[in-house]
Amino acid sequence: MSSPYPTPPPCSAGKGETPTPAATPRGLLTDAQFNDVRATVLDNNPGMEPEMAGRLLVEALKFMSAAALFPTVRISPTREVDEAWHALILHTHLYATLCSRLGRTVHHYPERPDQSRHDDDVLTRTVALIEQAGYTPDAELWVGPGRSLVTVAANCNHTPMPGGCGPINPGNCATHGGGE
16 A cells, blocks of 8 residues: 655755755745644644734754754754644644755754753854844744743753753754654
8 A cells, every 4th residue: 555645855854964944934834834834733732822823833954954954963853843843843744845945954853941041142142143044033033941932842942051052953864863
């Protein structure tokens, strides 16, 4: 029995090439794909407004684009943006296709939340790279812990590790070293 889904390109597609972001992050997904992922965010966060779930998803797409374009720089999403990134990851076929389109897989290495590890420089660097990728970050969704615009179900965050390494490891299939 064959699958109704087309086979996504291998995650190493585009190896050696610089990925080109879509004109808008929303353009990275079809309407149906966007609505499916947004529905996952809404399912995981009862009471969240669809408009907010859409904003989170757009920021997750900007984050993924920046991570793919700047693979050697360690960046991190806010907990709120991470919620939408989780929803993207749950749509595995779509996520594999999206990563291929971006030129590399953006791997996810979760940590339990710990405000004592929060580093504003990581968010500043992330926002700057989103801007360098050609997008305008939604400033209300790129704030540190305790200043969030919305409560989300995601219970992980990402912080830099000693030595400048961080849990976000964009790279090709052959270079990932664990995590999800």
